[in-house]
Amino acid sequence: MTELVSSAPMSRAVPGARLRFYAAWGMVAVLLAAFPSIFTSASSLTTFSLVGTAIIFALSYNILLGQTGLLSFGHAVYYGIGAFFAVHTMNLIPQYGLPVPLPLVPLIGGVAGLLLAILTGWISTRRAGTVFSMISLGVAELAVALALILTDFFGGEDGISTNRTKLPAWFGWHFGPQVQVYYLVAFWVFVSALAMYALTRTPLGKICNAVRDNPERVQFVGYDPHIVRYLAFCFAGLFAGIAGALAAISFESANFTDLGWVKSGAVIFSTYIGGTSIFAGPIVGAIFFVYLSLSLSDYTSVWQLYFGLLFILVVRYAPGGIGGTLLMHRMPFRVGGLGRILRTYAIAAVPTLMLVGGFVLAVETIVHHTVNANEDPRIKAFGVSFDASSPMTWIVAGLLMLIGYFVGRLTWRGVTRAWDDARTIASERGIPS
Amino acid sequence: MIPAIEVRAVNKSFGNVEIIRNLNLRIEKGERHAVIGPNGAGKSTTFNLISGYLAPTSGDVLLNGQVVSGLPPFEINRRGLSRSFQLTNVFARMTVWDNVRCAVLWASGQRYAFWKSMDDLQDVNERTIRILEDIHLAARRDVIAGLLPYAEQRALEIGITVAGGSDVIILDEPTAGMSRAETDRAMALIKRLTEERTLVIVEHDMNVVFGLADRISVLVYGEIIASGTPAEIRNDPRVKEAYLGQEAVDA
Structure with missing residues (x-):
């Protein structure tokens, strides 16, 4: 207790904290930039693209689950819509000779996710808890059904494919080589993660936490929890859309499974396993999930069974996830x-x-x-x-x-x-x- | 003068059960008003009706002369009324510091801003520091609110209630479950923090009621049977009969 007292000269803008902030994010930037020099093989760069996409997706999911206390069962809808808009954009740009380079395409995906969240969010965030979860499930079901009906846009069961190298070159880059795609993904991972981290430190971010802890009390300090949840939902949709677009760029295709339950389940899994209570938790979870799903499937045909068991064990014995458990020490x-x-x-x-x-x-x-x-x-x-x-x-x-x-x-x-x-x-x- | 709170002929029933019957209450600006009554009299319901947690079945609640009944709680809060809860109702997983900051945010005009850093909001942070010093939790600012001892959580509860600077503060049993010494400290705190504001308090502890209130209303079975100064209430035969009885003798 004595440390707490003495270390509290009552101003909050501690210069040390600011320095730590820049040091940490600077280090992330350096690591991302240096990664291809350390891991040179195309396959490890492809893996990173998967991991990076999963990181943005999991962080966007944690805006809902960890920050605002909303358990969505249909977050992949916004990811999938981002992927489809990205694919269609990538097909339209060369067709009409538009001067839009590939690095801007994730923005289109993000805007698509955001717009859909703006549409579906108002009703679904009116209530938290079970009502919210059930509506998210309903929206997900609706989205999958629509995707299989509207074959012009979603391409039915085959999906829609594209060719990322057909877009106008960007400073001489055509994004054919994996390393160029890597840098594109790495850039967006950095920007998105930084933006989502910054969001947690804004008035809205703090009030999201307050709504998570006690939506009733929030009303008595002047905030409408519905609007808070709605805004959080829109941000989650935006970043999920960016993640979906990056996946579409990596795979050069989008498929209805991108917005389906398996994808929604995967993001719950990785976010929860990583830990929802700290910002880096979902990052750890996403890395762990992608790595495990790639490697486990090489070793055993029933890897999903082990995943399920692992999930149960984490929920039962380490509810803080990997991040929370480490922090506990x-x-x-x-x-x-x-x-x-x-x-x-x-x-x-x-x-x-x-x-x-x-x-x-x-x-x-x-x-x-x-x-x-x-x-x-x-x-x-x-x-x-x-x-x-x-x-x-x-x-x-x-x-x-x-x-x-x-x-x-x-x-x-x-x-x-x-x-x-x-x-x-x-x-x-x-x-x- | 326009009263701070006026309750006009309010009824509240849940299904067929009438909890509040023709409630009339007038609380002047700057007054310290205590609402007392036996268990189940409808004190908390009255508070819930005034603060917008519940809407009346009929009748009006006025805050500074404006009808507020039927508005959601956050609208009523924005019009200058803030309440605490009988059961501690803080943001349990956030630090003490963030609890108070959240309570200050709307009042300092930050709304739903997502483009500003909390740490750069000088006004918010200075107000938070002042509140923390007022409630003697400055040294506990980095503790998770849910882990605070009970009395400190109660203090934080009051801090959150007054942090927004509302003119009208209503406190629902602020000293419930406290020891004698803790109650005395809490009373001094409430007195200090609600200076020049209107205070409405529900309280079981008669020492608190008679030590704090300018006026007292007695609520029995959803009706106000008496309203007056502490001396008047002490000597009111109906009150003695209906409620105070033994406790008045003890006090």
């Missing part, structure tokens, strides 16, 4: 209990990994017998070969799970105790947990 760090907590983690990791390993072995075996029963029983999952029809496999899986579970329970008690002790010390010293 500031408290033990301050009271000097972090070392012990990390040691208990290391101990608990051994039986936990056994449990997970046994579980994965069992799942992969079952998958083999139900899905690929006629194929060679010698299968390979996560780089490990084993014989799915051998009883040994079941014995090993069972033993791993049993031992992992019972030993794990003991070791996790140690983790709990270490945390309890850290909390006790913290509350004695008046450090908030």
Whole structure:
């Protein structure tokens, strides 16, 4: 407590904070600029384009979920509309010889997302909570149905394709080489992330948080929570549209699945796993999600199953997501209990990994017998070969799970105790947990 | 003179249940007015009707001479009335500092601005600092409001209520659940913060009521049975019979 008192000369515009702000964003810019020199392969640059798009999309979703407390089940609608408008723009520009270069196309996607959000948002943000969620679901269903009916615009099940290199060159760049696309995406990631971060520090951004925490009380300090939610919704639509347009540029196509539930579900997943309570959470979540979905699908055919389980585990045991969980460790760090907590983690990791390993072995075996029963029983999952029809496999899986579970329970008690002790010390010293 | 608050023949029923019956109340500008009454008398409902949380079934509520009944709470707040809540009602996941800043924002004309940085708003930040010093939470500014001890949350609740500079402040049981010492501190705080403003307060604690109020209204079963100075109320036989009884003897 004493630190808090002494460190409060009561002016808020701390020069240190401003410096940290520029240093952090400057570092992000340098990293983005240097990335292609470190990872030179075209495939890693393509991966980055996916990641960058997912980052903007997840951050835009967190304007709703984390900042304003709105759980949308249809955020991909605004992403998809951005993608389709971008594709059509990219087709129209060469057709009419318009002098618009490719780097401006994401703006079109953003405006499309914004306009749609302006249209659908007023009704859907009248109420928060379940009403909002259900309306978002309805809008999503409507959008998918319309996309399959209005084939001229959405191209039916095949979608619409385009060629990004047909647009007027931009300082000699035609955006054929992957590295040029990379810089285009990186630029928009930087600008969008910075803008969304800045938004959290404005009066509207703060009132969004207040509406999230207590929409009733907001009314008694002069604000209309409906308008606050509506504005947040419009901003979320704008940035989702930019993300969709960037995806369209990367893939040179847009498809009705871009605005469907799977896409909406993916953004909930990555935002939540990353952590909704801190700004960088969705960034971490988006990177994690894209990386995992690309790599897991190489190892196992039921990667969605692992995703679902992971999601349940995060909701149950780490509701702060990756970001929130990391941040939680500031408290033990301050009271000097972090070392012990990390040691208990290391101990608990051994039986936990056994449990997970046994579980994965069992799942992969079952998958083999139900899905690929006629194929060679010698299968390979996560780089490990084993014989799915051998009883040994079941014995090993069972033993791993049993031992992992019972030993794990003991070791996790140690983790709990270490945390309890850290909390006790913290509350004695008046450090908030 | 136009009264700060005037309640004219207000009725409020929920379905068939009449909670408020022909309520008439006149509170002059600058007055400290306490509304007392037994549990279930309709005190909180009265507050909810005045602050726009509920709309009356019939009748009018006037704020500074203008009809405000039927307006949403934020409109009434913008016309100069601010209220607190019986159960603490702060922005639980935000810091103390941001709680008060949000309460100051509309009053300093920021509206829904998304092109300005909060940290650059000198006026907002200076007003916030003053409020935090007033409610003795300056040292707790970076604590998450939901983690504050109860008495400090109550102080923050009052801080949020007065932060916007409304002329009319209505407080719903501000000392509920406080110890004697905390109550005394809260009373001193309320007195200081509502100087030259109109204060309406619902309170169970008779020490608070008689120590703070210029005038008292007694509400029983949705009707005002007496209204007057503390001395008048203390000696009113109907009040004694209906409500004060034992507590008046104790006080």
